[in-house]
Amino acid sequence: MSKVIGIDLGTTNCCVSVMEGGAVQIIPNKEGGRTMPSVVGFTEKGERLVGQIAKRQAVTNSSNTLYAVKRLIGRKFDSPEVEKMREVVPFEIVEAPNGDAHIRAVNEVHSPPEISAIVLQRLKQSAEEFLGDIVTEAIITVPAYFDDMQRQATRDAGKIAGLTVERIINEPTAAALAYGFDNNKSEKIVVYDLGGGTFDITILEINDGVFEVLSTSGNTFLGGEDFDQRIIDWLVDGFKEENGIDLRQDRLALQRLKEGAERAKCELSSVSETTINLPFVAADASGPKHVNAVLTREKFEELVSDLVESTVEPCQKALWDAKLQPEDIDKIILVGGQTRSPIVAKTVEEVFGKPPSSEINPDEVVAMGAAIQGGVLAGDIKDIVLLDVLPLSLGLETRGGLFVKLIERNSTIPLRNTMTFTTVVDNQQTVEIHILQGEREIASGNRSLGKFELVGIPPADRGIPQIDVTFEVDASGIVSVSAKDKMTGLEQAMQVTPSSGLAPDEIESLILEAKKSAEVDRQARDAIMTRNTVSTLIENTRKSLIEFGKDLPKEDQVEIKTVLAEAEKDIAEGDPEKMREAQARVEEVAGKLSDALMSLA
Ligand code: AMP
Numbered sequence: 001m002s003k004v005i006g007i008d009l010g011t012t013n014c015c016v017s018v019m020e021g022g023a024v025q026i027i028p029n030k031e032g033g034r035t036m037p038s039v040v041g042f043t044e045k046g047e048r049l050v051g052q053i054a055k056r057q058a059v060t061n062s063s064n065t066l067y068a069v070k071r072l073i074g075r076k077f078d079s080p081e082v083e084k085m086r087e088v089v090p091f092e093i094v095e096a097p098n099g100d101a102h103i104r105a106v107n108e109v110h111s112p113p114e115i116s117a118i119v120l121q122r123l124k125q126s127a128e129e130f131l132g133d134i135v136t137e138a139i140i141t142v143p144a145y146f147d148d149m150q151r152q153a154t155r156d157a158g159k160i161a162g163l164t165v166e167r168i169i170n171e172p173t174a175a176a177l178a179y180g181f182d183n184n185k186s187e188k189i190v191v192y193d194l195g196g197g198t199f200d201i202t203i204l205e206i207n208d209g210v211f212e213v214l215s216t217s218g219n220t221f222l223g224g225e226d227f228d229q230r231i232i233d234w235l236v237d238g239f240k241e242e243n244g245i246d247l248r249q250d251r252l253a254l255q256r257l258k259e260g261a262e263r264a265k266c267e268l269s270s271v272s273e274t275t276i277n278l279p280f281v282a283a284d285a286s287g288p289k290h291v292n293a294v295l296t297r298e299k300f301e302e303l304v305s306d307l308v309e310s311t312v313e314p315c316q317k318a319l320w321d322a323k324l325q326p327e328d329i330d331k332i333i334l335v336g337g338q339t340r341s342p343i344v345a346k347t348v349e350e351v352f353g354k355p356p357s358s359e360i361n362p363d364e365v366v367a368m369g370a371a372i373q374g375g376v377l378a379g380d381i382k383d384i385v386l387l388d389v390l391p392l393s394l395g396l397e398t399r400g401g402l403f404v405k406l407i408e409r410n411s412t413i414p415l416r417n418t419m420t421f422t423t424v425v426d427n428q429q430t431v432e433i434h435i436l437q438g439e440r441e442i443a444s445g446n447r448s449l450g451k452f453e454l455v456g457i458p459p460a461d462r463g464i465p466q467i468d469v470t471f472e473v474d475a476s477g478i479v480s481v482s483a484k485d486k487m488t489g490l491e492q493a494m495q496v497t498p499s500s501g502l503a504p505d506e507i508e509s510l511i512l513e514a515k516k517s518a519e520v521d522r523q524a525r526d527a528i529m530t531r532n533t534v535s536t537l538i539e540n541t542r543k544s545l546i547e548f549g550k551d552l553p554k555e556d557q558v559e560i561k562t563v564l565a566e567a568e569k570d571i572a573e574g575d576p577e578k579m580r581e582a583q584a585r586v587e588e589v590a591g592k593l594s595d596a597l598m599s600l601a
Contacts (some may be wrong), residue, residue, distance in 0.1 A: 004137040004166055004378045005127045006370025008174070009116060009154065011070040011223060012196025012337065014038045015367035016123040018131065019375035024178065024368045027130045029122070035363050038196075040118045041065040042105040050122040062090035062255040064105040066115055068225055071197050073112040073157070074150030077101040081221050088229060090251040113153050117160035124161055138163040139370040139377070143198040144170035144216040145391055148449070151477055166377050168476040171195075172202035173213055173388050174369025175335045179360060180206040181372050181384075187330035188214075190318075192348050192356065193366075194311065195336035197223040201314050203322040203329070212387040215321035215410050217314040222307065224265075224338035230303040231261035235276065235293060243289050245282050253281050257291070264295050269340045272297045301343045308347045315351045321410055332356040335365055386475075387412045394471055394479060397434040397443035399424050400528035406471045409439065413477060418470040420486075427459040431467055433483050433492070442524055454483040454492045462539075527576045534571055534583045538564050541590045552596050560589045 005027075008015045013035040016027045029036045031052050041054035042064045049057060058065040068089065075082050077095035086093050092104040102109050120140075127135045142154050151168050158165035172191035179189065186207045193200040200218035204211055235257050236247045247253045260276045267274040278291040319326065332348055334356045339345065349355050375381040390413050395405040398421070406417050423431065431454045438446025457465050466486040473479050482493035542564055549557050567582035 002133065002137065002378075003127075003131055003135060004139060004371075004374030005124070005135055006174070006367050006372070006374045007120065007123055007138050007140045008171065008367035008370060009070065009120065009140055009142075009157075010035075010038055010195050010336075010366075011068050011198060011225065012038060013363065014119055014123060015364055016127055017364070017367040017371035018127060019371050019378075019380055022380075024181070024371050025130075026364050026367065027123075027127050029126045036119075036122070037067070038070065038116075038119050039065060039067045040069070040115050042108075044106060046106070048118060050118055059252065059255050059259065062251050063092065066091055066103055066105060066110075068197055069103070069112050069115045071221070071225075072101045072103070073116060074147070074153035075101050075112075084221070088225075090255055113157035113160055116154070116157035120157055120161035120163060124163060136162070136164055137166050137374070137378075139167050139169060139374045140165050141169055141171045141174045141366050141370050143193075143218060143220050144172055144200045144202055144213075145198075145218045145220050146170075146477075147391075148477065148479060150220075155476075165476075167373060168478075169370060169373055169386070170200070170202065170213070170216070170388055170477075171198075171366045172200050172216070172335065173204065173211065173386065174367075174373065175333055175360075175365045176202070176204045176206065176211055177369035177372045177384070177386065178365045179331075179333050179369075180211060181368075185330075188322075188324065188328055189331045189333060190315075190329050190352060191333045191335055192311075192315070192339065192344075193218075193335035194338040194344060195223050196338070197221070197225050199223060199311055199314070201311070201318045203318050203324065209383040210385045210387065212412065213389045214324070215318045216389055216391060217318040217321070219310070219314060222310060223336070224262075226307055227265055227304050227338060227341070228258055228261045230307070231265060231276075231295065231300065232257045234295075234299075234303055235261065235291060238293060239281070239289075239291060243282070243284070245284060245289065247282060250282065256281060260291070265300065265341070266337075268295065268297045268300050269342060297342070300341075304341075304343065308341075308343050311344075312347065312351055315348075326352045329354070333360065333365070334358070335362050337363055388475070388477070389413060390415075390473055390477060392437050393439055394435070394437050394449075394473070395446075396421075396469060397436060399532055401443050402528055403436055403438070403441055403443040403446055406469070407473065413473045414475045416470060416472045418468050421467045421469055423457065423460070423462045423465050423467075426462050428462060428465075429457050429459065430455045431457065431483070433469060433481065435471075435479075435481050449479070450481075452481075452483075452492055454485060454490065456488070456490055457485050458488060523576070527574065527579070530576055530579045530583065531571055531574070534567060534579055534586065537583065537586045537590065538567055538571075541586060541593065544590075544593055549593070552593070556592065556596065560593060563589045 003018055006017045015035045026034045036051040037055040039054040041049035041057050071085055076099050082101045094102050094104050096102040102111050155165045172193050175191045188205050191202045198220040199222040202216045203214045240246050256278050260278050264274045264276050273296045276293045280288045281291050282289045329352050332352055376384050389410045393405045393409040394407040395403050398404050406419050434451045435449045436446040437449050440446050468484045470482050484491040563585050567586050570578040570582040
């Protein structure tokens with residue numbers, strides 16, 4: 001097998017790495033940088049610019065310079081995240097016929113995987129020049145909270161770039177791999193990853209070369225870009241107050257403000273005060289206007305404090321899910337450029353009660369981990385096992401609209417689980433397999449991932465056919481489901497390709513919503529279970545009555561029929577209390593029926 005490269009396809013910057021002679025090497029790009037801006041520019045002449053050179057022309061060609069495209073990958077145009085992005089970027093985001101968010105540049109529409117593919121292609125080229133060999137295989141990292149749709153879109157981007165994506169791995173898991181590669185210790189580590197556009201928190205246990213993810217949480221719509229925006233807003237408001245001009249309407253000015261804001265933010269990681277100086281930003285009748293603002297670290301921290309604070313809850317949730325206390329954590333690794341702001345490290349220390357480790361370069365660690373996984377797949381590295389997790393439970397809709405979980409969230413992947421189901425009506429020849437993802441007990445409260453039918457089940461009484469439903473989640477977190485009728489061996493399968501992906505924030509709110517709705521769901525579930533029990537009871541009693549009832553006295557037959565009819569009415573009305581009473585009455589007459597039959601026998 002040829003070399004498998006490891007790619008960190010970041011929102012803001014990307015990095016490529018490879019295993020060479022048992023060590024991880026970061027591959028430098030043409031400009032000599034070890035990371036490259038994830039920026040693609042299109043010029044009027046039809047040229048494509050990638051990386052640093054594209055970023056440089058952003059000021060003069062802002063509507064054709066595309067950045068933060070990772071925020072759009074696998075997303076629908078009308079999702080709140082895309083709406084938010086449309087407000088701040090100078091390029092045009094448009095709706096594709098299938099509802100996805102696409103981008104227009106120099107009068108041409110591109111999908112996000114296409115743009116990401118341009119970046120990936122450049123990284124592939126750098127790797128080929130570095131290795132002096134063709135590269136066709138890659139490991140690409142994604143935020144742990146990327147759903148099936150976003151993972152598949154990332155894989156598509158690789159395909160477009162001419163790469164076979166051997167595995168998609170989670171960024172924090174990759175970081176832990178890089179950290180623990182030469183480290184034989186047994187420990188529990190937290191990876192706190194705040195990059196340009198996403199936030200992930202992952203807790204792992206490393207034990208004898210086994211990397212096991214215990215829990216993961218995050219928000220894929222929080223990152224350095226939001227920090228920049230806070231500074232931009234502050235500058236725009238100050239400028240308006242001073243000069244009465246609203247720079248929000250001026251794309252070119254906004255682009256310059258963005259650059260100035262990001263530069264100031266990065267400087268404030270090492271100095272306590274900086275100046276943002278942007279001459280000739282605007283002009284009015286009185287002449288040209290300039291931005292000249294002093295930003296202190298204290299003011300910056302005030303502007304972004306709620307953003308940093310919003311990372312605390314996911315940290316606590318991840319600890320809770322891993323059943324750990326802050327003091328159980330041995331090490332905290334910071335990943336992503338935005339963790340260089342001191343307020344981030346301070347907040348992390350407050351949550352976990354110890355300072356984060358600073359031994360690994362946060363910009364390179366993810367790509368290094370991806371390269372190590374590449375080395376494992378190529379067979380160059382032995383003794384490392386990576387056990388990742390699924391971010392949200394998977395299951396099926398069953399009778400009455402209940403959700404049956406087949407795989408719990410935070411389960412280790414790859415995995416496979418089979419459960420046996422049956423039919424609910426006599427002679428049922430088709431079963432619909434409706435696959436859902438979420439935490440609610442009621443199917444309609446979860447996200448539908450897809451449906452398929454198993455047809456041709458031989459006629460039989462309900463409850464007799466046995467249908468094995470198997471869920472499989474591969475090591476990249478991609479789901480497939482199959483259903484098999486045990487008697488005939490008939491089988492149907494599908495790979496889940498959700499029609500619209502689960503946004504990570506949606507995952508969070510689904511979990512939250514599920515918690516809030518637990519009581520409502522429990523009552524609804526009880527009602528459905530009672531209805532199911534009573535209708536089975538009615539059905540069976542009626543069958544026995546038809547078969548053996550003719551030997552009973554006429555009045556008993558009438559009584560049983562009446563009780564059954566009334567119980568059916570109660571079921572139709574759906575009041576849980578009445579259904580339980582109906583259950584008791586049906587049980588009573590069913591008992592009478594069997595006593596009478598026994599005495600006749
Ligand atoms: P990543 O996605 O990991 O490349 O992170 C990029 C984000 O980190 C961008 O928002 C950068 O502005 C931010 N960043 C990079 N260097 C620094 C720094 N020294 N201080 C604060 N933020 C930084």
